[in-house]
Amino acid sequence: MKTQPYRGSHLPALIHLFQITTGPILELGSGMYSTCFLHWACHPHSRPLYTYDGQAEWMPFAEQFRTDWHRVELVTDWPSLDLSGPWSIALVDHDGPGVVRGQELRRLQHAEYVVCHDAERHVQYGYTDVFPLFKYQYLMRNSRIRTMILSNTHDLRGFTL
Numbered sequence: 001m002k003t004q005p006y007r008g009s010h011l012p013a014l015i016h017l018f019q020i021t022t023g024p025i026l027e028l029g030s031g032m033y034s035t036c037f038l039h040w041a042c043h044p045h046s047r048p049l050y051t052y053d054g055q056a057e058w059m060p061f062a063e064q065f066r067t068d069w070h071r072v073e074l075v076t077d078w079p080s081l082d083l084s085g086p087w088s089i090a091l092v093d094h095d096g097p098g099v100v101r102g103q104e105l106r107r108l109q110h111a112e113y114v115v116c117h118d119a120e121r122h123v124q125y126g127y128t129d130v131f132p133l134f135k136y137q138y139l140m141r142n143s144r145i146r147t148m149i150l151s152n153t154h155d156l157r158g159f160t161l
Helices: 011-020 036-044 056-065 100-105
Strands: 024-027 050-055 070-074 090-093 113-115 136-140 147-151
Touching: 011 036, 011 090, 011 147, 024 036, 036 050, 036 056, 050 056, 056 070, 056 090, 070 136, 090 100
Parallel strands: 024 050, 024 090, 050 070, 090 113
Antiparallel strands: 113 147, 136 147
């Protein structure tokens, strides 16, 4: 498990977007920071949260959060995962092979907001050709681990954290 504090650099985006949205949340890749925050933020109102991870070693951690409103599942085939839900927030931060993250971004253009962690690795994760598919983009530069917020629904010009 990666427990370095800088790995939580996407938390300001998640916290802010959580406060301004009300719908279901998708988390692709469980994590020490995002899963804990999203679970407890969703808890008071049982806001639907879906956590999917492709690494079996993370499942004992993630499964601790499973409830009737927080779905937790191991993914063995990312392309077959149904991402068509009406997501208010979709976090893309999983350890899929190569450009899988970019493929997921393509399939999440309908989400209100997509939070793309590790944006500085845009070539490695196949983000380069996908970012332009989103009308609005905001790059967080507060850490060496970058986070990109994407949307085709909400104007991010002038967006600040």
